Amino acid sequence: MDALEGGRGPRYEQACTRLHELLVRIAMDEVFRRGPRYRIAGPELNDLAHQAAADALMRITNKIEQFRGDARFTTWAFRFVVLEVSNALSRHFRRVSNTRFDFDEWAQVPDRSGTDPVSHWQARELVEAARDAVETALTARQRKVFTAVVNGVPLEKLASELETNRNALYKTMFDARRKLRARLMAGGHLSAAG
Template sequence: MHALLVRIAMDEVFRRGPRYRISGPELNDLAHQAAADALMRITHKIQEFRGDARFTTWAFRFVVLEVSSKLGRHFWRISNARFELDEWAQIPDRSGTDPVSHWQACELVEAVRDAVSTALSAHQRRVFTAVVNGVPLETLASELQTNRNALYKTMFDARKKLRAQLMAQGHLSNAG
């Protein structure tokens, strides 16, 4: 059973690991830890197995959840992701545009920054800036003790509010 769990964990960490900037022996170690922890959880919850699915399918879920948990914790230990809005000022510098386009981009970035700070709730602001900074949704969901669907809804509402404010200020048109 442990060998099967290790194989499942290895597949999962090699599939998802690069997104978390993890490679080499660390991935292998993470897979073995996840498999061992999953085996412990399966052992403790074996009485709850109802037989609605194959046992290996049921066990697979434990491994995937352990991998997600470990990747999320690893990301927050090594991440330099920030929730500050200071990064917004760097967006036009990366584009390599002419001065007029640069000025327009700076103006739009400032409008977005203002909209983020005034139109969004604290929770929406935290989720929005985390997503903009590239924090994986699994990691963010783990950190905020929620799920991906709740984060999608938060992002949907945040984008809707930002778009409405930017349209009201004349920065975006009604088209599109």
């Protein structure tokens, strides 16, 4: 940790190399644990882990003066890489989920799920309405918190990143859910009882 405070030079470079190796190991564990939920596998997981480790290293070296020693340095660094993995997975999810599917091609795929077409389209319409509501009904902060929570970012890590506390996050999520529910009800996608 002391070598990182020095700024530049061979000792600094060696410390960064050792730290990066640690961050890659942590990021790999995290993406392999969480990646299947996002339907990501193989080399793409490896790329996400390395990118998250590199981004975390940059954040750590930029914020090294803020390290107070309240916890072990590796624990402090761990938080950064886990947040960067969450960010990378979120970016990947948004990029992939915004991909448009050719509905004519979909109609030609045989139904092996046992779901009738009407139920499938209703569910798809609800998902699209929910995605639109998140983008248009929520404030930028509510959208960030809601997306992070839905993507599985632990509240402690999110509170630290946003420099707030769990209670404020609970309130933000409560308000976001209320707005989303109202928007979906107004659009006829949810009933008052549902």
